[in-house]
Amino acid sequence: MAAPVPPHRDGEPLTGTPVLVLGGSGYLGRHICSAFAAAGAHVVRVSRGGARGADGDGCASVRLDLSAAGPAELARLCADTRARVLVNASGAVWAGGEPEMTALNSALVDRLVRAVAGLPDRPRLIHLGSAYEYAPAEPGTSVGEDWPTTPTTVYGRTKLSGSRAVLRAAAESDVDGTVLRVAVACGPGAPVTSLAGAVAERLAAGAGELRLAPLRSHRDLVDVRDVADAVLAAAAAPAGAVTGGVVNVGSGRAVPVRDLVDLMISLSALPVRVVEDPARHRARSDAAWQRLDIGRARSLLGWAPRRTLRESLRDLLTAAGVPCPAPRAATPGAPLNSHGKDSR
Template identity: 45%
Template sequence: MSNSTPRLGRGTAPERVVVLGGTGFLGRNLCAALAAAGNEVIAVARRPPTTTPGYRFRRFDVLGGGAAELAALLAEERATALVNAAGAVWRGSDQDLTDANAALVDVLLDALGLLEVAPRLIQLGTVYEYGNPAGAVDLRECSPAAPTSHYGRGKLLATEAVLARDGRAVVLRLSTAIGPGMPAESLLGSVARQLADAEGLALVELPILRGRGDFLDVRDVGDAVLAALRTPEAAGLFNIGRGELVGVGELVRRLIDVSGVPARVVTRATGGSRRTKGFEERRIAREAAGQVLGWAPRRALTDALRTLWHDISIERRRHA
C-alpha cells in the first residue's frame, strides 16, 4: 500500500464541481471529499440527501429533464467540472441497468455540446466493463472489454460514448468501492445491517461466497477524482483499484470482527450479484493512474470496513 497523496498538477485552483448522483453511495462520499479539498460542490440528484451536507444540493432528474435543462443548470452554476456518479447499480431490471447507465451519459454529453464553455467531465466507470477478455492476465486500459452482465454493458456503452465525444474527458474505471453509505443491496452493506440489527448472536444470511475481488476504500476513489481534477492535461481511461485480490469471504469475516458482534454465517444456495456476473478473478493494473495522475490507494481495507460499520451503527441508533 502506498502512502502517497494525489499530486498537485497545474490545476490547483478550487473548482466549481457539479456531481451528478450526488446523494448516492459514491456521490455522497465524493461530494464530501471535493468540498473538504476546498472546491465549491453542487450535488445534483433526483432525491435529496438524508442528512444535512456541507455543500449545496439541487434536485434534478437528468433523464427526465433532458439535455437543454441540464445545460442550463451547468451554465447557471458556472460549473468548471462535472463528475458523473449517477446510474443504476443494484436496483431495477436488467434492462434498467443497461439503459440508465448508457442513456444518462448520452443526455449529459448532449448537454455539454450545447454549452459555449463546457465543464471538464470525469465519468465514473467500472472494471466490470472488462468482462472476461480472452488471454488477459492483468486487466489494463488496453485490455479488450467484453462485459457479460447488464451492468457492465451499460457502463461500457457510457465509457465508449464519453471517449468518442469528449477529448478532454477522464473515465475512471473503478474497482469495487467500500465504505460508509453502502446500500442494503450490496453484500457488505447487507452484512453490516444484519449485524447492527442483531440482538445477541447474529445469524448472517449470505449467498455462497466464492472467489476474490479488487476492493477499494471509497475515500481513495475521492482522491482519484481530486487527482484527475488537479491534472488538467490528463484525458482518457484510467483503472482505479488496489491492484490486489482479496477473498470475498475474508472481507465478510473482517467486517464481523470489526463489528464485535458475535455472529454465525448461514449460507443460502441461491442469490448473488447481477453486477459481478461473468467476471473472473483478474488483477486490476493501476500503473497508468500512478504515472499520469500521481494517484495510488492509501487506505487499508480494514479502515474502510470500520467506516462502514461506524456509519451503519449511527444510522441504526438514529432510527431506534
Template identity: 45%
Template sequence: MTLVGTQSVPGAPDGSPGRVVVLGATGFVGRHAGAALEAAGHEVIAVARQAAKMPASWQFCPMDLVKDGPDALTRLIEAEHPVAVVNAAGVAWSSSVGVMRQGNQLLVDQLLAALDAASWRPRLVHLGSVHEYTPQPAGVLLAEDSPTRPATDYGQSKLLGSQAVLRSVEEGRTNAVVLRLSNLIGAGTPPGSLLGRVAQQLLARPEPGGAVTVQLSPLRSSRDFVDAKDASEAVVAATRAPGARGRVVNIGSGTSLHVRAVVERLIAASGRRVRLVEDTGGTVRPATDADWMCVDVTAARELLGWSPRRGPEEAVRDLWKAAKRAVGAGGGGGVRRAARTRADAAGRSATRRRRAAGPQGAPTGPKASTRRAEDSRARTWGPPRTARVHERGPRAHHSMQSQGRGDRTRTRGSRRTGAKARTGHGDAGQRTRARGRARAGAGARARARAHGP
C-alpha cells in the same frame, strides 16, 4: 432553475480550485466524491433527483436528466462555470436491464448533449466500472487495454456509457476522462451489495444464544476492493490532470482479496458473535461474473499521481460505523426492525404457551383455563363468612367470633352424645340417674313421716 446553498465567485478554468458539479451527489460514490472535492478546496454543486442529507456548504440543484432532458444542466453550466462535472450517477446491479440502460447509457447521452450545448467547457470525469472488461483468468490483471466484452448486463450498460464519452472526446466535443472503479467499500455502502447485506444482517437482534445469523450465497470469489475515500481522491486528481484527457484509468487497490476474508473483517469490526450461513438461495453477483479479479493501477500512478493509501480494515470500520449511525438516526433499520418484530412475536407466543400450560402441577386441557379462572375468583373473594366479616367491620367480627365459639361448644357436645349412643352408655346412665332420683325421693318421705307435722 433552483439552487439551494451559498454563492461565490466562479472557479478558474486553469484547474485551480473552483466549482464542481457532481451528478448523483446523494448516492454512495457521489457523496464520497463531493466530500473529497470540498476537502480539496472546491465548491460542490450537488445534482440529484431528490434532496437528501448533505453538508450545508453544498449547493443543491434538483434535476432528472433522463426525464427532463439536457436543457436544465446546460443552463446550470452556463450560470456557474464549473471547472469540472463529475458523473457519479447511474444504476448498479438492478434486476431490470431497461432501468440499467436508462441510468447508465441514456443519462450519459443527455449529459453529453448538455455539455455540447454549453459555451463553457468544463472537464468531465465519468465514473465507469471494471465490470466493463472481459473477465480474466486468475492471476491476469485488468489493464486499460484489456478486452471489453462484459459478462453481465450491468457491465454492458456501463460500457455503452463510457464508449459514448470516449467518442465525444475523439470528436473534439468534450474534455473528458473515464475512471473505471473497482469494488468500493466505505461509509454508506449500498445494502444491495455484498458487504451492505452483511452489515444489515449484523444489525439484527441476536438470537437467544447471543449470536447473529448472517446468511449469504457461497463465498467463492476474489475481488479487488478499494476504499471509497481513496477512489474519491482519484476523482479529485482526475479533475486537474492535463495528461488524462481522453484516457481510461483504472482505479483499484491493485490486490485481490477473497470475499470471505473481507466479510470476516467486517464481522470482526462489528464485535458481534455471528453464525455465518452460506447457501445457494439467491446470489449477490451474477453467476457469469468472474471468480477472480485484480486491477492494474499503473496508469493511475503515472497519469494522476494517485495510489491507494488505505487498507480494507479501515474501509470496513468506516462501513460499520456508518451503518450503526444510520440505525441510531432512524434510517436503514429495516432489517433490524423486522428481526425485532419476529423476536417480539416469538416472545408473545411463548408467553401464551406458558399461560396455557399454567404453573407446574396445575390442570391442563380444554377446561383448564375455566378451572383456573374459578380458582382465581375463589382466592380473590374468599369464603362467604370472611366476606361478610369484612363488610360488617370490627363489631360484627367480634360477634361472629362469639357465635363461632358457641357453635364449636355445641358441636363438641353433639360429638360426645353421639359417641355414648354408639356404645350404649347413654341409656344405662339415664336408668341409673332415674333410680337415684327415686331412692332420694323415698328417703325424703320416710324422714318426713318420722318427724311428724
C-alpha cells in the same frame, strides 16, 4: 453582478472552482461532494431527491430527475452553475432492472456529452465507469486499461455504453472528458445492495447467523474515500494526461469475498455463524476474479489508495452502528493470521 468565476487551470488547487456532481446524493457521489468541498471547491450536487439549498457539508443541492433531463436542460444546468468540473457519479446498479440501467448508465450519458459539446465554455467531464466493463479475467490476472471490453452482464454493458459515449465525445467533439473505471467501492455508507453493506446491516441488527450466497469470488476492493481522492486528482491533472483516456481506480489487490465477511465479523467481535447457501445464488453472472492494474493512476494522476481494507470495513461498521472494540494486543512472538489477529 455575479463575481467572475475563477478559471480552473491544470494542476492548480481546486479552491473556488465551481464543481457540479451528478448523482451527488448516491454512495460515491456523497463522498465526492464532501472531498471537493474540503478542497475548497464550490460544489453543487444534483439528484432526484435533493432539495434546493445548502447541505450540512457545505454543498448546495439541485433537484433534478436525471433520467428525464434532456440535453438542453443539462446544458442550462452547467451554464447556471458555471461548472468548471463536471462529475458524472449517477447511474443504476445491480438492484435496478435493465430499463433503469439503460436509462441512467447509457442514455443519460449520451445526452450529457451532447450537452457539454454544445457549451461555449466546456467543463472538464469526469465520468465514473466500472471495472465490470471489462471481459472476465483468469485468476492471477491484473486487468489493465487495454483489457478487452466485452462485459458479460447487463450492468457492465450499459456502463460500457456510457463510457464509450464520453470517449467518443473527447475524440470527435473536443470534449475534455475522461473515464475512471472504478472497482468495488466499500467503506462508510456502503449500500445494502452490496455484500459489505448487507453484512453491516445484518450485524447492526444483531443477527446471529449470516445466510449468504456462496462466497467463492475474488474482488478488487477500494475505499470510497480513495475513489473520491482519485476524482479530485483527475480534476486537477493536466488535460493532456487524461482527456480521452481511461484510468483504473482500485486497490490493485484481489480479496476473497469470504475473507471480507470474516474480517467484518472479526472486527465486530460478534458471535456470528456464516452459512453459504447455494439456494441464494444470485442471477448475476459476475466474473470469479477481479484485480485492476492501477499503474496508470499512479503515473498520470499521482494517485494510489491510502486506506487499508481493515480501516475501510471498520469505518463502514461504525457508520452502520456496529461497535468495533479495539483489537487485542498480540502476544509477543505469536503468529498472526491474515487479518492481523493473534492466531494462538
